[in-house]
Amino acid sequence: MxxxxxxxxxxxxxxxxxxxxxxxxxxxxxxxxxxxxxxxxxxxxxxxxxxxxxxxxxxxxxxxxxxxxxxxxxxxxxxxxxxxxxxxxxxxxxxxxxxxxxxxxxxxxxxxxxxxxxxxxxxxxxxxxxxxxxxxxxxxxxxxxxxxxxxxxxxxxxxxxxxxxxxxNHSGDVFGYEKGQPDYQNGTIFPVQGFRDAAGSANLPFSAMDEDQFPDAGIWPSELQTLETFTRKGKIIHWDDSPEFLDGDFESLKDIHxxxxxxxxxxxxxxxxxxxxxxxxxxxxxxxxxxxxxxxxxxxxxxxxxxxxxxxxxxxxxxxxxxxxxxxxxxxxxxxxxxxxxxxxxxxxxxxxxxxxxxxxxxxxxxxxxxxxxxxxxxxxxxxxxxxxxxxxxxxxxxxxxxxxxxxxxxxxxxxxxxxxxxxxxxxxxxxxxxxxxxxxxxxxxxxxxxxxxxxxxxxxxxxxxxxxxxxxxxxxxxxxxxxxxxxxxxxxxKHIPLRRGRQYLRQISGNGTDFGFPVMFGDRMKSIVAWSRIFNDQEILCAFNTDPENELIAYVTIDGTLHTINSRMKCLYASGPSPVEVNVEVRNGKAVRLTIPPSGFVIYG
Known part of the structure; x- marks a missing residue:
């Protein structure tokens, strides 16, 4: 084989x-x-x-x-x-x-x-x-x-x-140019010295190779051993310029036509x-x-x-x-x-x-x-x-x-x-x-x-x-x-399909249970709970983490108003540290639950 x-x-x-x-x-x-x-x-x-x-x-x-x-x-x-x-x-x-x-x-x-x-x-x-x-x-x-x-x-x-x-897109450095690896120059096709031998020297003819050169010289399979396989336009310098980024070499890796x-x-x-x-x-x-x-x-x-x-x-x-x-x-x-x-x-x-x-x-x-x-x-x-x-x-x-x-x-x-x-x-x-x-x-x-x-x-x-x-x-x-x-x-x-296939919503949060908004940076660094929901059919899974590396944070987090009844509970499915086993659904900003997340922690409720 x-x-x-x-x-x-x-x-x-x-x-x-x-x-x-x-x-x-x-x-x-x-x-x-x-x-x-x-x-x-x-x-x-x-x-x-x-x-x-x-x-x-x-x-x-x-x-x-x-x-x-x-x-x-x-x-x-x-x-x-x-x-x-x-x-x-x-x-x-x-x-x-x-x-x-x-x-x-x-x-x-x-x-x-x-x-x-x-x-x-x-x-x-x-x-x-x-x-x-x-x-x-x-x-x-x-x-x-x-x-x-x-x-x-x-x-x-x-x-x-x-x-x-x-x-x-490219092969390895399987051939050498006549004057060393050139830079891309307006689509110029540069002359090729030859395929590299097993030691890396570009001294083999740029054509179909003899079987005695297999497996370490040139490029294989043999169908690739033609001049037309490669664009031969030198290495990319301007990575967003077309057609340079399409036709140029990746440094010494040779672009394939x-x-x-x-x-x-x-x-x-x-x-x-x-x-x-x-x-x-x-x-x-x-x-x-x-x-x-x-x-x-x-x-x-x-x-x-x-x-x-x-x-x-x-x-x-x-x-x-x-x-x-x-x-x-x-x-x-x-x-x-x-x-x-x-x-x-x-x-x-x-x-x-x-x-x-x-x-x-x-x-x-x-x-x-x-x-x-x-x-x-x-x-x-x-x-x-x-x-x-x-x-x-x-x-x-x-x-x-x-x-x-x-x-x-x-x-x-x-x-x-x-x-x-x-x-x-x-x-x-x-x-x-x-x-x-x-x-x-x-x-x-x-x-x-x-x-x-x-x-x-x-x-x-x-x-x-x-x-x-x-x-x-x-x-x-x-x-x-x-x-x-x-x-x-x-x-x-x-175990929970919403986490794999559900819709996704960033959730508003509140420290006092009254004033809600999306978490944002204040100054150089945000220290906050960030929460999002994944919803699939009639199921909502709430995920959240704490960006504060030193302090436990507590915040009310908005959830879907149609999928939960007041005073129902969401159970903790995962917590990286001490967090409530259950959280109660309350009337706040529509409906919300109160999360407690340890420093740099992560939780899942559903």
Whole structure:
């Protein structure tokens, strides 16, 4: 299995199986977990709970303890080694991931989003997976095709779907220009020196390659080994200028030419046809449930529509009726919604306004209306309803890029006592509109301090680049402060359909029970209760958090006037700290209940 040099070698007729794992009925019911495969698990940990629920003791890497904090940077030389390790492959594997499916299941995760697993340019350290050299092979440092099949099978056996991160926009740095990597210059096509050999030198002819160059030289499958596969226009300098952002290279990653024509009359290139067939292969061989498509903004809408159409037809034909296509679409809500409507993608990855407003609202630095209006502004999304977001946007507050933070990249827990309010922001993510996604290590309160991409990509298994500036200690602890609470909130979410599919309303609050209004910032920081309702049919679930990290807060919160009777009670479904077991429905601002929330706390009532 695998080692295909050409797409012509793949016999889809015999490859397709009769019994693929069925798609979920509703993706908004799922909780996603995004992990960088190289940074998740190498399978060498000990003293963690394995997939069978037993403590696994035969590994070599012990669990992290307090004394391991910053043990990798005790002197200048060690600190340099730790820093440099963050720019290289550190050892995570598919087998390691398979060994932690139970860890994810017990957390409540129902879908895993895995960073690209495909073969990278051998001479480079693109551990993140976005520099593909062979679209039909697994990166050897991650494992084999059979390892991917095994991961998906184990996940499915535990009721977990698998979404692969894929790239259509570009390949890895598989060739060199004659005069080095040029900048984009008004659409100029630059002369190419040649394909790179296994050592990274661009000294091979830019044409079909001999089999003796397989697998480490040039690009594979062989259908991509033509000059016409690439735009050859140099790297993007102005990221919002058209057509530069469509035709330029992502730094040294080489832009692929997808075709020509308008969206409605798009003619796919041979390269796009080949890539689409390659990704059909991975669905067929590994039983994949969805794709997260990288850098959709940098693709023509006609190309994205072609890919989405072909993949949807194929997956429906094999019995995956709701195969999910999530696009990384930057540029704001309007662009995201228009792209979904035009291309047929299922959902957008919320990486612009959503993470910023989610993080800083919980920390008290954003007005709540700014976050909740992202889901309610009908004019901007061209719809009369504000509920389409329930399955059209994937929401998260930490990720592997954090473009929004510029040179100040760090995880949520890095500042403002983030670990103390971590449950509040996770509660918001899990119970507000959208398909929630947790970034790996969040459940261990990783801080990602350092200001650079590498520091928000810590290794869960320790190794040479462990979290909290540590080494050789793993982070698969299920009895920490956060893991059990996250599992409880997800359990509540699973039991109450309004938290997954309901309408959403930011609620007015009052300290005295008479004067109501939406919570707003006063001065530099808001210290307030923020509450919202999810309503489905005749059920209302009320969620709220406290932005004050030091004080318990009490406030009356407005609820729906038609769904509750006076003196009826709403029961506490979850509380991160001491809160009333029940609250009474009173006549205030229509109808309201009186919430008591501990410092940086989160509650759910229904």
């Amino acid at each position: 695998g080692n295909f040099k050409s797409l012509q070698e793949i016999d889809f007729k015999n490859l397709v199986k009769p019994d693929y794992f069925p798609s979920p009925q509703a993706w908004e019911d799922q909780v996603l977990y995004f992990l960088l495969l190289d940074r998740f698990s190498d399978g060498k940990e000990k003293e963690f709970i394995d997939n069978t629920g037993n403590v696994f003791i035969s590994g070599t890497t012990p669990p992290f303890i307090t004394e391991n904090f910053e043990n990798a940077i005790q002197n200048a030389a060690d600190a340099t080694n730790w820093n440099e390790a963050g720019n290289k492959f550190v050892g995570g594997t598919l087998k390691g991931l398979e060994s932690k499916i139970g860890y994810l299941k017990r957390l409540g995760i129902s879908a895993i989003w895995i960073s690209p697993v495909f073969k990278q340019v051998k001479s480079l350290e693109t551990f993140h997976g976005y520099g593909i050299q062979d679209f039909l092979e697994i990166e050897p440092r991650f494992g084999t095709t059979q390892d991917l099949i095994d991961v998906v099978k184990t996940a499915h056996d535990n009721g977990i779907y698998v979404i692969l991160d894929i790239i259509l 997808h075709g020509n024509g308008s969206t409605d009359n798009f003619h796919p290139s041979e390269a796009l046809v080949a890539l689409t067939k390659a990704y059909k292969y991975w669905i067929a061989v590994a039983d994949i449930d969805g794709f997260r498509i990288d850098t959709v903004k940098h693709m023509e809408t006609g190309a994205t529509r072609y890919f989405a159409s072909v993949i949807k037809e194929f997956t429906m034909a094999v019995g995956k009726e709701n195969f999910y296509l999530i696009g990384e679409i930057t540029g704001g809500r309007s662009r995201a919604f228009d792209t979904l409507e035009i291309t047929g993608l299922d959902a957008a990855l919320g990486i612009d306004d959503i993470p910023d407003k989610m993080e800083y609202m919980v920390k008290g630095y954003r007005n709540p209306s700014e976050y909740f209006s992202l889901f309610r502004n009908s004019e901007l999304v061209h719809k009369d309803s504000h509920i389409w977001f329930r399955n059209k946007v994937v929401t998260l507050f930490d990720d592997h890029d954090q473009v929004r933070k510029g040179n100040n990249k760090a995880r949520y827990c890095a500042n403002d006592s983030g670990a103390d309010s971590l449950i509040a922001v996770i509660g918001l993510n899990l119970t507000s509109l959208g398909i929630p996604c947790l970034y790996y290590g969040t459940e261990q309160a990783f801080d990602g301090e350092g200001g650079n991409d590498r520091y928000i990509r810590e290794a869960m298994f320790g190794g040479a680049f462990g979290g909290f500036r540590s080494k050789n200690a793993h982070f698969f602890k299920e009895n920490n402060t956060w893991y059990p609470e996250i599992a409880k909130i997800i359990d509540v979410r699973n």
